[in-house]
Amino acid sequence: MQVEENLNGERLDKALSTLTGESRSLVQVLIKKQAVLVNGEKTKANYKVKAGDELSYEMEEPEELSVTPENIPLDIYYEDADVLVVNKPQGMVVHPSAGHSTGTLVNALLYHCTDLSGINGVVRPGIVHRIDKDTSGLLMVAKNDIAHESLSEQLKAKTSDRIYLALVHGDIKHQKGTIEAPIGRAKEDRKKMAVVADGKEARTHFEVLERFGDYTLVKCELDTGRTHQIRVHMKYIGHPLAGDPKYGPKNTLAGNGQFLHASELGFLHPRTGEALHFKAPLPKIFEETLEKLREE
Secondary structure (H helix, E strand, O other): OEOOHHHOOOEHHHHHHHHHOOOHHHHHHHHHOOOEEEOOEEOOOOOEOOOOOEEEEOOOOOOOOOOOOOOOOOOEEEEOOOEEEEEEOOOOOOOOEOOEOOOOHHHHHHHHOOOOOOOOOOOOOOEOOOOOOOOEEEEEEEOOHHHHHHHHHHHHOOOOEEEEEEEEEOOOOOOEEEEEOOEEEOOOOOOOEEEOOOOEOOEEEEEEEEEOOOEEEEEEEEOOOOOOHHHHHHHHOOOOEOOOOOOOOOOOOOOOOOOEEEEEEEEEOOOOOOEEEEEOOOOHHHHHHHHHHHHO
């Protein structure tokens, strides 16, 4: 297909999306897979097309769905034709991966509804963002590609609200602050993330809610969504999460993993533009631990 005058100067991903009707997110995936050619050459998504450029692309055959729907109860906070908000319990993996082929949030979602976006492929239908297995709390799920694209753009533009409650070791001296430190794979252990000079931009705002002497309850708000971001950033400033088996000390509070809960989630509805905001209470073990600390 040929680029027309009205698209001259547009980014390649936007131009191809306009010409084909495919979602921009899908087009970006195709470009990354080098399945898009401009005048017979591979290029990047931010290439500015010129009138007369010849564009071609190759779509892969859709994969057969291989994730088994499972009748697992879901704590759904909101649902309509475009989006679903669910409160994920601690201990549940978000999507299938090596060693976790069943019992995931995706297995449960596929049983609950079949209309999930396909942008992230077969094993991650509808998944716009993730939280760790042992982190509980709110997640937004896209039920079609248009909704997925809108929610993803809001995450990139930092216009959605993602607020977490975390119980950390030590007494944080400051009442509030911002941790701005790049995150990437740890050099000494590739299974861990760490603050590294060549990592990706990461920013976490925190505010102290309650002090317990040896522990502090903080509210964390994310500007970015790097893997293990809060866990890595709090360790970086000397206050690792209580119960964290990967980044925390061995001498810690008993629980089912890190004391981290995605308590609030806000975004604009992808179809109506309505501002939606949800709050989920702390899991029972988190609340009981706070009560014990208050008593002590």
